[in-house]
Amino acid sequence: MGVAIVLPGPADFTAWRNAARGLVAAGIAPEQAEWRVTGDNPGLFAAGPPPNATPAGAFRVPRAFLELAEIAIRHRDGERFALLYRALWRVTQGEPALMQVATDPDIVRLTAMAKAVRRDAHKMHAFVRFRQVETEAGIRHVAWFEPEHHIEEAEAGFFVRRFAALRWSIVTPRRSVHWDGQEIAFGPGGSRAEVPPDDAVEPLWRAYYAAIFNPARLKPGAMRAEMPRKYWRNMPETAEIPRLMAEAPRRVAEMVARGGAAPNPRPQRMRPPAQPEAPSGVGEGMDLLDTHADPEAALAALLRELAARPDLPDFARRATQPVFGEGPIGARLMFVGEQPGDEEDIQGRPFVGPAGRLFDRALAEAGVPRDEAYVTNAVKHFKFTPTGKRRLHQSPDAGDIAHYRPFLLREVGLVRPRLLVALGATALRALTGKALRVMKTRGTVIDGPEGLPLFATVHPSFLLRVPDQDAQAREYARFVEDLRTAAARA
Amino acid sequence: MVARQTLDLRQKLEILADAAKYDASCASSGTAKRDSTRGGLGSTEGSGICHAYAPDGRCISLLKILLTNACVFDCAYCVNRATSNVRRARFTVAEVVQLTLDFYRRNAIEGLFLSSGIIRSPDYTMEQLVRVARTLREDHGFHGYIHLKTIPDAAPELVAEAGRWADRLSINVELPQADSLKALAPEKDFSAIRRAMGGLRARIEDAEDARKTARRAKAPRFAPAGQSTQMIVGADAADDATILGTATDLYAGYRLRRVYYSAYSPIPDASRMLPPIAPPLVREHRLYQADWLLRFYGFSREEIVAGGQGGMLDLELDPKTAWALRHRGDFPVDLNAAPRERLLRVPGLGAKTVDRLLSARRHGAIRAADLARLRVSLGKVLPFVVTADHRPRGLDGAGLRGLLVPATAFAAAARPAQLSLF
Incomplete structure (x- = not known):
């Protein structure tokens, strides 16, 4: 003889779990158990009451099963209790990994049930529409909704969290949920008639719905896939749908037939917005300035010219902005790096990224205040390859270096430091015009551009790439030593 | 002089929603969790909610309106451009606030998406939105x-x-290349837009870092749902390769949550520079699919573009299938042995299905019927x-493409020959 289990509610997970635990402990197979909810008609076959749970029969169930079961039990499918019990039975009787077998028919079905319940819950969050009513006790918000599954109690919390300060009721055919601002209360189901037939704001909401629709993109199938017809009767805005769909082709045809319209003779523009100063012709602007009298202004003009150049390489057009040098004119030391990196590109300032921070530290250790040095790069735009959420630095090639070289040399001519310091091969090449090896020239002073002495060392990003820690410390110390040497020579 | 008729709230709403609908974004996801149990009104719980769908298939999640459709900019693609003849309207701050609260209390929206035409100055306009x-x-x-x-020059x-107040900020790049922007939106500046996006990224990251490190001191809030942007598709001559190139640069450079692609759509009172055309909806759809492959399936822009021809995606096939057909040597993939990244490249397998297969195959061999059960x-x-x-069989056959081109009405509409006006 089988066993009948009568649950107190249609989605009472605790009661189901307690009963199921007892059945497993008593060794009752799924075929012998008959599940129903209080008030349901008993099955055709006589079944006895369940055995008393034996506490000794404690067993462990994967968390994934409990999580799935707690949701799936809200499904309206009458077989849900039995199906869940069968899955539980299989898990406890030799198939502990059942939950991971996503292709198992029982798991497929339970997963689909849980998915349907979640979707129903999501649609309830979305499609419940409150109407506002004045009662003797003040304003209430009341909604009529028809969920597919037993989700009223589970989803009440969503509306409490959202509308904690309002007083509201959601009435469904099976259940009603009431919030008085303090406590949640559940009652029996009701009818649509309990909810007021209209609301003062609804005409505005319907007007918004109609106006936000674009008739040139009519895709009713996509609308119905996400907002099935069964929900429409409880959503005031859906009354607009037939009209909007019927009028759409004509509205579009009219727009197309009109073609381009003549510009309004009285345009909105009262005051045209300020235009950025038109850039002077390439290179011409410089000649007008007495560069020696006002090197600051000349530098600023150089930056403007760079930003407006029509002949920049392609990668420059993909950068956020040109990154120019920073520091005092006539600085004792002028450091030239390779090119701005990701952070420099965003901030528009040189040496502010990871390599820049390391450089600052080394500079401080060498006793050179950063604000007394002039810092710039050989190439003024960030060259990168995009990979997902990052931009990977791409080394500038000889052509890129040559392209920016005239700017760099003019910058050097305006800053006129006592000593130029090339950080890395790119800077060395840009300053000398020759492909010299950093490791050969490192630590010595050679002839640089504009008749200025030039000192070469590594780029700080080289230090970041040294793999092992000991070598890193050694290389860092050597770099600081180079900076000290440079400072002494300047 | 024509006497100015005053507009009532409903008329303003109609004008200013109509003026806002060409912005595709309506997302309400990805922000910090909040609720009203300790006062106030409303909640955000992570995932966005679409409270309704219009017959254009688009989600209505937020009250998406302009504060005003008056605008001193003259962007040819825009219904609100300075020289358009559309009727102008302007909400007061109080009206927008009241509408938002009224709709929200009826559970009709998740919140507000507020934009505006540029009036007086960028700062004045931005100040009104704020x-x-x-x-x-x-x-x-x-x-x-x-x-x-966000107004770039504010x-x-x-x-x-x-x-501080917003969950998400956005600046639209509008067009995928600087030259088109110059031609069609003379007052907009591609580099200023990028600089502004870079500025937003810096602030968003600062706020995130502060949240991670600050113990008790409250970190300054800054757009917890990040930034997004929109590109209009089909208003200029840019091909899909260019559009996806700009998108990849924007994702990588400014950490955008989303790039929206919006098919250029007929507008009332279109400019003579850009007369109305049928919106390239299928192209827009393929770009979204390509965008997904870029972000979640490990494809590079070059690979995706190689699936099509002449820098354009294949309109008849989704970009993953199009890619697979041109890389038949990479197939077949053994569902019982291949690593995740190869499974993700199989046409018709989504990321969720791939994870289910990976989990299931540890407990038994995958068979064709299992795929059917996973739908x-x-x-x-x-x-x-x-x-x-x-x-x-037939992976090398010439007929495979024919079998894969779907026979649905949507796919039929995708055939280039039929992309004409009604």
């Missing part, structure tokens, strides 16, 4: 979602305040995979 958001948050304890359009203090499209998947009981 004022709406501040009033909602400060005076009404509003915890719902707020998305503010003062940094205003942008900082916008980020994948067998017609699409089986030609490219090996299972315990299936080996594809």
Whole structure:
């Protein structure tokens, strides 16, 4: 003889779990158990009451099963209790990994049930529409909704969290949920008639719905896939749908037939917005300035010219902005790096990224205040390859270096430091015009551009790439030593 | 002189929603969790909610309106451009606040997406937008979602305040290349837009870092749902390769949550520079699919573009299938042995299905019937995979493409020849 289990509610997970635990402990197979909810008609076959749970029969169930079961039990499918019990039975009787077998028919079905319940819950969050009513006790918000599954109690919390300060009721055919601002209360189901037939704001909401629709993109199938017809009767805005769909082709045809319209003779523009100063012709602007009298202004003009150049390489057009040098004119030391990196590109300032921070530290250790040095790069735009959420630095090639070289040399001519310091091969090449090896020239002073002495060392990003820690410390110390040497020579 | 008729609230709403509908974004997801159990109104719980769908298939999640459709910019693609003849309207701050609260209390929206035409100056306009958001948050304890359009040239203090009140900020690049922007939107500046996006990224990251490190001190809030942008598709001559190139640069450079692609759509009172055309909806759809492959399936832009021809995606096939057909040597993929990144490249297998297969195959061999139970499209998947009981035939055949081109009405509409006006 089988066993009948009568649950107190249609989605009472605790009661189901307690009963199921007892059945497993008593060794009752799924075929012998008959599940129903209080008030349901008993099955055709006589079944006895369940055995008393034996506490000794404690067993462990994967968390994934409990999580799935707690949701799936809200499904309206009458077989849900039995199906869940069968899955539980299989898990406890030799198939502990059942939950991971996503292709198992029982798991497929339970997963689909849980998915349907979640979707129903999501649609309830979305499609419940409150109407506002004045009662003797003040304003209430009341909604009529028809969920597919037993989700009223589970989803009440969503509306409490959202509308904690309002007083509201959601009435469904099976259940009603009431919030008085303090406590949640559940009652029996009701009818649509309990909810007021209209609301003062609804005409505005319907007007918004109609106006936000674009008739040139009519895709009713996509609308119905996400907002099935069964929900429409409880959503005031859906009354607009037939009209909007019927009028759409004509509205579009009219727009197309009109073609381009003549510009309004009285345009909105009262005051045209300020235009950025038109850039002077390439290179011409410089000649007008007495560069020696006002090197600051000349530098600023150089930056403007760079930003407006029509002949920049392609990668420059993909950068956020040109990154120019920073520091005092006539600085004792002028450091030239390779090119701005990701952070420099965003901030528009040189040496502010990871390599820049390391450089600052080394500079401080060498006793050179950063604000007394002039810092710039050989190439003024960030060259990168995009990979997902990052931009990977791409080394500038000889052509890129040559392209920016005239700017760099003019910058050097305006800053006129006592000593130029090339950080890395790119800077060395840009300053000398020759492909010299950093490791050969490192630590010595050679002839640089504009008749200025030039000192070469590594780029700080080289230090970041040294793999092992000991070598890193050694290389860092050597770099600081180079900076000290440079400072002494300047 | 024509006497100015005053507009009532409903008329303003109609004009200013109509003026806002060409912005595709309506997302309300990805922000910090908040609720009203300790006062105020509203909640955000992570995932966005679409409260309705219009017959254009688009989600209605936020009250998406302009504060005003008056605008001194003359962007040819825009219904609100300075020289358009559309009727102009302007909300007061109080009206927008009241509409937002009224709709929100009826559970019709997740919050507000507020944008505006540029009036007087960028700062003045931005200040008005910020004022709406501040009033909602400060005076009404509003915890719902707020998305503010950011004006690229607005003062940094205003942008900082916008980020304090808003969940998301966005600046539209509008067109995928600087030259088109110059031609069609003379007052807009591609580099200024990029600099502004870079500025938003810096602030968003600062706020995130502060949240991670600050113990008790409250970190300054800045747009917890990040930034997004929109590109209009089909208003200029840019091909898909260019559009996706700009998108990849924007994702990588400014950490955008989303790039929206919006098919250029007929507008009332179109400019003579850009007469109305049928919106390239299928192209837009393929770009979204390509965008997904870029972000979640490990494809590079070059690979995706190589699936099409001449820099354009294949309109008849989704970009993954199009890619697979040109890389048949990479197939078939053995569902019982291949690593995740190869499974993700199988046409018809989504990321969720891939994870289910990976989990299931540890406990038994995958068979064709298992795929059917997972509700994948067998017609699409089986030609490219090996299972315990299936080996594809005809992977090298010329007829495979014909079998994969879907026969639905949508696909029929995708055939280039039929992309004409009604």
